[in-house]
Amino acid sequence: MRSLRRRAAALAASGAVLAGCGLTSATTFVPDAGPAAIEPIAAVEGEPIAVGAKNFTEQLILGKIAVIALQVAGFDVTDRSGIPGAAPARAAMVEGETDMQWEYTGTGWINYLGMPKGIPDQQEQWRAVRDADAKNGITWLPPAEANNTYAFAVRSEAVDDLGGVATLSDIAALPVEERTFCVESEFATRPDGFEPMLETYGIPLGDPQGVPRDNVSILDTGAVYTATDSGELCNFGEVFTTDGRIASLDLTVLEDDRGYFPAYNIAPIVRTETLEEYPEIADVFARITPLLTDEVMIELNGRVDVAGEDPADVALDWMVSEGLVSRG
Known part of the structure; x- marks a missing residue:
């Protein structure tokens, strides 16, 4: 397996496509860093490891945090940031094209393991x-406090116009024409996503007395936030609770008062065979994970999505500020 990972690393470094999951080389920019709380580990010096991350802001930041940490620890890291979606990211882990990534507990439970309810x-x-997930050769290390679950938000200036809406249950009391939604394509089709959420709140999708399909706009993730802020396409937009754009756009998050959304705590996951070969990986992430709170992720995500900073720079700045690494 060590030689297989070396070959995968060499392919990635040359820009080759890993056809099994359709992965192509992601941006490989990682700022130089040196040791601090995370120190070089003699036993792993120069050993190859591949880090995956999905292609949205929080994952890109977390991916760079992992890459920087493992490089400082001494690994020869292949950065596979930017995997297009949950299914390809999972396939990359299961098939051994990546060795570790940050994942969400609810996603693992519902999407990957097929459980009906979070x-x-x-x-x-x-x-x-x-x-x-242990039977699949995946080890879930202890989770962070940060819980990036789904939610719906409304532009704050419209709350009073919509009858003081504060909870998802309140939407059912609105006229049908006001029950307008913007969602991203993945959430629209997830088994823990949009349609069963509407069922839970008594306003089924496609029902003229619930949420007519014409009331729903499917948009890219970033466009959901701007459309929700403008109010032209929708009153209610799907958001992630650790997204920095909620505060910057002055959106109000509605309470999930029926407890529909499961926990989506961030956790590092590692291929079990990789962790058995290099158990020091767990020690590296034990220094990082407890520091990741909702407030931290909101700030870091906002620096990318609002201020336009590079995820790698944001990752390094935060790690230096926490004494995890030093600037190289």
């Missing part, structure tokens, strides 16, 4: 997905 209790959800 578990609202955060620790219980992590333990459940950890135990169930």
